[in-house]
Amino acid sequence: MPSVSRLLDLMGPSGLIVQALLASLVAVVGLLAFILLRRGARRLYFWRRDRRVLEVRAEWDAIVDGSIPPRSWVLGRMSRDIVEGILLDRIEVASPEEVERLLECLRFSGLLDARIHEARIWRGWRRHKALLALGRMRAPEAIPALAEGLDDAGEECRGAATRGLGRMGLPRAAVPILQRVSAGKLEAPSSLLQDALINNCRPTPGLVLTFLLKAVEGARPLLARVLGEIATPDLDEDLLLLASDESPEVRASAARALACAKPGLAVSILAGLVDDEEWFVRLRAVVALGELEDPRAIPILLHGLCDRNRQVRIRSSCALSRLKNHLEDILCLALRTQDAYAIQELVSELERSCGVFELVTALGDSRRRAKAEAALLAALRGGRRILLDLVLHHENWRTRGALARLLSRSGDPELPKMMELFDSPGLPLRKRRVLRWLARQLAPAQASLSQAARGWHDWPDCAVGQHAAVLLLPGL
Amino acid sequence: MIGPIVQWVNTLLFFYYLVCNLIYLRLLVAAIKASVNQNRRQKTAWLDRVRRSPLTPPISLLVPAHNEERSIVESVRSLLALDYPDFEVIVTNDGSKDGTLAQLVEYFQLTQSDYLYLPQIETKPVRGVYLSRTERKLIVLDKEAGGSKSDAINAAMNLASKPYVCVVDADSMLESDGLLRIMAPVVNDPDRVVAAGGIVRVINGSRVTNGSVGDVRLPWEFLEMMQVEEYLRAFLIGREGWNAFNMLLIISGAFGVFRTDLCKQLGGFRRGAIGEDLDLVVRMHRQLREQNQKYRVHFVADPVCWTEVPSTFRSLGNQRARWHNGLAECLWHNRCMLFNSRYGRIGWVAIPYMWLFELIAPVLEILGWVSILVAAFLGLLSRRFFIQFLLFGYVFSTLISVGSVLIEEMTYKRYNNWRDLARLICFCFLEHFPYRQIHALWRLRGIWQYLRGNHTWTKIERVGLGTSPKPSVAAG
Numbered sequence: 001m002p003s004v005s006r007l008l009d010l011m012g013p014s015g016l017i018v019q020a021l022l023a024s025l026v027a028v029v030g031l032l033a034f035i036l037l038r039r040g041a042r043r044l045y046f047w048r049r050d051r052r053v054l055e056v057r058a059e060w061d062a063i064v065d066g067s068i069p070p071r072s073w074v075l076g077r078m079s080r081d082i083v084e085g086i087l088l089d090r091i092e093v094a095s096p097e098e099v100e101r102l103l104e105c106l107r108f109s110g111l112l113d114a115r116i117h118e119a120r121i122w123r124g125w126r127r128h129k130a131l132l133a134l135g136r137m138r139a140p141e142a143i144p145a146l147a148e149g150l151d152d153a154g155e156e157c158r159g160a161a162t163r164g165l166g167r168m169g170l171p172r173a174a175v176p177i178l179q180r181v182s183a184g185k186l187e188a189p190s191s192l193l194q195d196a197l198i199n200n201c202r203p204t205p206g207l208v209l210t211f212l213l214k215a216v217e218g219a220r221p222l223l224a225r226v227l228g229e230i231a232t233p234d235l236d237e238d239l240l241l242l243a244s245d246e247s248p249e250v251r252a253s254a255a256r257a258l259a260c261a262k263p264g265l266a267v268s269i270l271a272g273l274v275d276d277e278e279w280f281v282r283l284r285a286v287v288a289l290g291e292l293e294d295p296r297a298i299p300i301l302l303h304g305l306c307d308r309n310r311q312v313r314i315r316s317s318c319a320l321s322r323l324k325n326h327l328e329d330i331l332c333l334a335l336r337t338q339d340a341y342a343i344q345e346l347v348s349e350l351e352r353s354c355g356v357f358e359l360v361t362a363l364g365d366s367r368r369r370a371k372a373e374a375a376l377l378a379a380l381r382g383g384r385r386i387l388l389d390l391v392l393h394h395e396n397w398r399t400r401g402a403l404a405r406l407l408s409r410s411g412d413p414e415l416p417k418m419m420e421l422f423d424s425p426g427l428p429l430r431k432r433r434v435l436r437w438l439a440r441q442l443a444p445a446q447a448s449l450s451q452a453a454r455g456w457h458d459w460p461d462c463a464v465g466q467h468a469a470v471l472l473l474p475g476l
Numbered sequence: 477m478i479g480p481i482v483q484w485v486n487t488l489l490f491f492y493y494l495v496c497n498l499i500y501l502r503l504l505v506a507a508i509k510a511s512v513n514q515n516r517r518q519k520t521a522w523l524d525r526v527r528r529s530p531l532t533p534p535i536s537l538l539v540p541a542h543n544e545e546r547s548i549v550e551s552v553r554s555l556l557a558l559d560y561p562d563f564e565v566i567v568t569n570d571g572s573k574d575g576t577l578a579q580l581v582e583y584f585q586l587t588q589s590d591y592l593y594l595p596q597i598e599t600k601p602v603r604g605v606y607l608s609r610t611e612r613k614l615i616v617l618d619k620e621a622g623g624s625k626s627d628a629i630n631a632a633m634n635l636a637s638k639p640y641v642c643v644v645d646a647d648s649m650l651e652s653d654g655l656l657r658i659m660a661p662v663v664n665d666p667d668r669v670v671a672a673g674g675i676v677r678v679i680n681g682s683r684v685t686n687g688s689v690g691d692v693r694l695p696w697e698f699l700e701m702m703q704v705e706e707y708l709r710a711f712l713i714g715r716e717g718w719n720a721f722n723m724l725l726i727i728s729g730a731f732g733v734f735r736t737d738l739c740k741q742l743g744g745f746r747r748g749a750i751g752e753d754l755d756l757v758v759r760m761h762r763q764l765r766e767q768n769q770k771y772r773v774h775f776v777a778d779p780v781c782w783t784e785v786p787s788t789f790r791s792l793g794n795q796r797a798r799w800h801n802g803l804a805e806c807l808w809h810n811r812c813m814l815f816n817s818r819y820g821r822i823g824w825v826a827i828p829y830m831w832l833f834e835l836i837a838p839v840l841e842i843l844g845w846v847s848i849l850v851a852a853f854l855g856l857l858s859r860r861f862f863i864q865f866l867l868f869g870y871v872f873s874t875l876i877s878v879g880s881v882l883i884e885e886m887t888y889k890r891y892n893n894w895r896d897l898a899r900l901i902c903f904c905f906l907e908h909f910p911y912r913q914i915h916a917l918w919r920l921r922g923i924w925q926y927l928r929g930n931h932t933w934t935k936i937e938r939v940g941l942g943t944s945p946k947p948s949v950a951a952g
Contacts, residue, residue: 017868021868024875031878032901035885035897035901038885039885128520190665191664198530229530310594344590348589348591352589
């Protein structure tokens with residue numbers, strides 16, 4: 001009887017195709033069998049596992065306090081994995097006392113030692129898994145094994161060791177990372193390193209600073225970034241040093257860190273950084289000023305509002321809009337800059353952050369009314385829609401009335417046109433009456449125009465009045 | 477005379493087919509390996525780390541919408557409910573003629589605003605910017621129809637204020653942790669990863685409740701099932717395979733993250749480009765290779781974007797023709813990259829693959845049918861060889877499809893039902909006739925459209941993702 005290959009030869013030039021066909025067919029059948037068998041096997045495995053989990057949970061307290069001897073569960077792989085999984089999950093959410101109890105269970109059962117051993121002798125994914133488990137255990141005795149993982153040849157394992165150390169929350173867990181990073185000897189994703197250092201060094205930011213000052217050039221931005229996240233007010237003078245660093249990344253991080261510094265010194269240092277040649281340093285500086293929420297920063301932020309970079313302008317406007325008690329002054333000062341982009345940016349941000357709403361509410365406060373009126377009229381060009389909306393929908397009827405009177409004095413020729421958009425058949429009669437009243441007041445547009453213009457010029461600060469009038473009434 | 481020509485053509489096509497299948501096989505092996513590794517990483521990846529980290533970058537979600545009244549509200553609701561620390565959603569109503577804008581205005585209580593819009597990238601005129609009274613993260617941009625998706629995305633990009641933009645189709649729905657997952661490679665390596673794409677899956681057949689996919693099921697329509705298979709194969713083998721070699725040329729326009737500054741440097745999505753997603757990624761490769769930068773374009777298979785696929789032959793045909801039209805246009809636009817050593821493996825492998833095995837594949841496929849018919853007519857066709865070859869083609873294509881089901885089953889396993897698995901496997905055997913041939917004709921139509929200069933953004937008919945109850949102001 002001829003062999004299969006002889007048969008194929010007999011088939012002529014199509015032999016290759018037949019072989020390929022048979023191989024493909026076998027592969028298809030193999031894959032299908034694998035898919036179906038795997039699904040079946042997993043179903044069975046999870047069924048058994050779920051049953052065992054229930055049993056473990058029923059005996060949980062006895063397992064943790066050692067009444068059930070560890071050898072009864074630690075030798076079976078499934079039971080060991082289940083107990084370890086539950087222990088690690090509980091450590092994530094447990095109180096410090098509970099963590100100690102769970103850690104004790106990990107120690108006396110030998111799970112901790114087993115993982116340390118695995119992390120030292122294994123390689124590849126098994127070491128990766130052991131390192132991650134050690135990190136989740138947060139046991140200080142695992143730090144040396146995790147530190148050894150930082151020198152692994154594989155990127156995955158180095159990352160796992162970094163993450164593991166990052167979970168400790170202990171300054172001593174940061175030291176192996178800092179030593180390697182500052183010497184330029186650790187290649188791992190920067191975000192992992194930063195997260196680990198932030199988590200471990202939060203109580204002692206000075207530790208990062210020590211390594212930052214002696215770090216190699218490439219590592220300085222990373223360490224500075226970490227410092228930016230965890231800085232405390234007692235680092236003021238060191239931050240001054242970093243703010244004048246040659247590296248723009250370090251300067252940007254110093255700016256970020258200054259958000260946590262004492263406001264007096266921080267504002268003066270940040271004022272210098274707002275003029276930095278790198279846009280992202282200026283950006284960080286205005287963001288930090290915004291976080292300080294110090295009124296002394298208003299002139300500096302207004303300077304940032306006129307920056308040549310749009311991102312800096314946006315962040316400056318965000319920072320200014322956080323100073324809720326000074327919005328009237330800010331708007332008036334912004335008008336003095338004569339920078340249309342800056343004013344528009346600020347008005348947009350006020351609208352977005354409900355700052356306009358704050359200003360409207362200030363109309364009800366006799367001390368703030370005058371400034372609020374000036375600011376609102378100036379903002380009218382950028383925000384007349386929202387003002388009209390508030391005339392109709394503001395919860396306080398006094399405010400609605402004050403705002404309607406204010407709008408009637410504005411003489412804005414665009415308002416009647418816009419009011420038509422609001423005047424829909426679905427609008428309640430009461431609100432339609434308000435709109436009609438407003439329309440009547442605005443009807444003699446020319447008269448109102450000149451009246452409004454006179455009104456603007458009556459303000460003590462003539463320049464602001466003129467500029468606001470130009471903004472408000474383009475045809476004037 | 478005609479006999480030798482036909483034989484020569486047949487030999488050429490035979491080798492073409494052989495090389496094509498070898499590439500598929502290599503991609504399948506690479507994809508299985510990459511998926512298994514990704515799955516291991518995913519098991520130990522703490523999304524919580526990305527969520528809580530102060531280093532996680534903010535994102536602007538860009539949603540181009542053109543006549544999407546049926547699904548827009550559901551889609552935007554799902555985006556606003558995403559689990560991510562800092563993001564904004566910018567929807568562009570690209571001159572819709574239906575009630576897309578009205579739906580948004582009514583549901584999200586939008587009011588027109590004078591929010592600053594700077595056209596850094598040139599687009600068709602913007603009619604207005606709308607802000608929501610209930611959702612602070614939402615900005616809606618209303619513009620004149622630009623005739624292409626690129627124009628709509630560029631307009632949204634002009635408003636984007638975050639360092640990364642994520643383009644999401646208005647008829648798509650992201651899983652709640654989709655952004656966290658897609659950003660994981662960016663967070664891990666922000667210096668090198670310039671773009672990342674997620675997987676797109678078919679939502680037809682699944683149950684959508686409150687802006688999220690509840691019960692994941694397979695559709696019952698033949699055409700929709702075919703597309704489920706296609707999407708699995710394209711993403712789990714194609715994208716994952718090319719990603720393993722760092723030669724990914726496509727990030728789906730339905731769900732992809734890009735570095736904002738790089739996009740703006742490139743002038744955004746190219747106006748007039750129909751395959752704007754492919755075009756942008758190819759231009760990114762081009763620019764970064766020209767600048768000798770180290771970079772990576774990443775594909776991540778676990779963040780899922782659910783999309784509604786066409787359910788009629790007409791719509792599907794239009795969509796596929798448009799895709800192929802876009803491919804032709806993009807490859808021709810970047811033809812200088814072909815076999816250009818300046819672009820390394822992209823110029824020598826990825827781009828030639830796209831030309832040979834994607835762009836002209838339908839032409840060669842149809843040429844193959846014709847040559848077989850002519851050879852049969854001339855008596856040059858060995859019936860036995862033809863049947864063997866046909867069978868091999870059938871079984872090998874099935875093998876690739878079953879391979880994608882295997883990856884799905886071993887890793888992401890979205891279809892948990894046994895019946896769904898059985899249907900997925902059955903359709904691996906059904907898609908080769910006549911669907912594949914019709915598909916080749918659609919793609920041929922795409923080439924024809926390109927040659928005729930037809931570059932319009934054709935509308936795909938959709939059923940919609942579901943309906944949503946209207947929220948109250950207080951709910952926002």
